[in-house]
Amino acid sequence: MQNRKNNITAVTVIYTDGACSGNPGPGGWAWVVPNGPYASGAEKHTTNQRMEVTAALDALRSHPGPVKIMSDSKYVVDCVQKQWWKAWIARGWQNSKKQPVANQDLWMPFVEILRSREAITFQWVKAHAQDPMNHLADALAVQAGRRQENRRGTAVPADIASSLRTPKQKTEKHQPQKSRSAGPPPAKKTHPLVKEYALAVTGARPPELGGYGPNPTADQVRKDLVEILQEKKALQKDLVILTGLSLGAEQLAAEAALIADVPFLAVLAFPDIDAPWPASSQQRFRELLAGAQAQIVLRSGAPTNKQDTASAFAARDRWLSEHADEAVLVFPPADSRFYRLTDLFFQQLGESKVTRIAPSLKPDR
Numbered sequence: 028m029q030n031r032k033n034n035i036t037a038v039t040v041i042y043t044d045g046a047c048s049g050n051p052g053p054g055g056w057a058w059v060v061p062n063g064p065y066a067s068g069a070e071k072h073t074t075n076q077r078m079e080v081t082a083a084l085d086a087l088r089s090h091p092g093p094v095k096i097m098s099d100s101k102y103v104v105d106c107v108q109k110q111w112w113k114a115w116i117a118r119g120w121q122n123s124k125k126q127p128v129a130n131q132d133l134w135m136p137f138v139e140i141l142r143s144r145e146a147i148t149f150q151w152v153k154a155h156a157q158d159p160m161n162h163l164a165d166a167l168a169v170q171a172g173r174r175q176e177n178r179r180g181t182a183v184p185a186d187i188a189s190s191l192r193t194p195k196q197k198t199e200k201h202q203p204q205k206s207r208s209a210g211p212p213p214a215k216k217t218h219p220l221v222k223e224y225a226l227a228v229t230g231a232r233p234p235e236l237g238g239y240g241p242n243p244t245a246d247q248v249r250k251d252l253v254e255i256l257q258e259k260k261a262l263q264k265d266l267v268i269l270t271g272l273s274l275g276a277e278q279l280a281a282e283a284a285l286i287a288d289v290p291f292l293a294v295l296a297f298p299d300i301d302a303p304w305p306a307s308s309q310q311r312f313r314e315l316l317a318g319a320q321a322q323i324v325l326r327s328g329a330p331t332n333k334q335d336t337a338s339a340f341a342a343r344d345r346w347l348s349e350h351a352d353e354a355v356l357v358f359p360p361a362d363s364r365f366y367r368l369t370d371l372f373f374q375q376l377g378e379s380k381v382t383r384i385a386p387s388l389k390p391d392r
Contacts, residue, residue: 043086230275369383
């Protein structure tokens with residue numbers, strides 16, 4: 028858009044995001060201009076990084092003038108801001124390990140645009156924080172991956188508009204919210220041990236968090252959780268965390284609670300959930316369990332088979348959704364369990380009370 032009086036071309040701000048189930052797996056991408064057009068698309072077998080790059084690439088192709096891309100992908104933003112692409116070209120499109128740069132088929136046309144145009148800037152935004160446009164881009168990308176469909180339009184689609192959340196909605200204490208279904212969320216159930224403002228945390232297993240050992244992806248998720256808990260603690264002085272202490276996101280939540288000095292309750296689906304785990308994992312489980320303010324065991328006996336185990340964990344998820352005031356879900360977007368839990372917590376708490384963290388494996392530059 029050009030201002031003829033001052034001969035100044037306005038900068039178009041575009042939010043982009045990518046999502047993927049399984050990483051690799053079915054994925055989606057999206058971009059959206061505030062109060063303007065949007066686009067989204069999907070691929071049957073892809074990665075989160077490819078979807079992030081595709082979103083930014085399509086945004087650049089769709090807007091030939093000056094643009095400012097707002098992305099929660101460090102992979103994309105660092106490539107531009109830290110000029111990784113210049114080193115790639117100098118090394119003949121090899122990374123620092125002298126291996127072919129991943130996703131070259133996307134990066135090459137992306138870099139060509141960067142080199143041929145001026146007034147292109149990128150800015151990183153924190154995922155699932157207080158930016159409603161980031162939430163909208165995420166919702167469009169997740170929907171595209173889930174439905175495996177392409178969409179373009181001139182305004183926010185009605186079926187996705189409810190994903191927007193304002194900072195005011197996020198920070199108001201005990202603000203009534205509408206759930207995805209008609210009417211207000213169901214009344215919160217009470218438990219004698221849950222007397223505080225409860226934040227439930229659940230999510231991905233170790234394979235979606237970089238593996239069973241220490242790794243950068245798990246470290247980043249833990250760091251994100253610490254920041255969220257510190258923020259919530261500032262708003263809710265009586266905050267308590269509800270976690271099932273399963274391997275992955277739930278144990279990271281307990282670790283984050285200890286770092287942030289927030290009490291947590293261990294809500295166990297059944298006794299000795301760590302019985303099948305290796306000795307090192309059992310030891311860590313016992314250490315975290317000892318750090319809990321209290322533990323709640325939802326059934327007296329251990330499951331007898333895989334189906335019974337799944338039912339026990341599903342009942343635990345329902346319990347968490349019924350006793351929490353808010354929730355944090357840590358899942359790669361478009362994961363099948365992610366959608367089931369998202370719907371469950373949306374129905375119980377309302378969409379504005381559910382925060383999502385989308386972990387992604389650290390890129391090899």
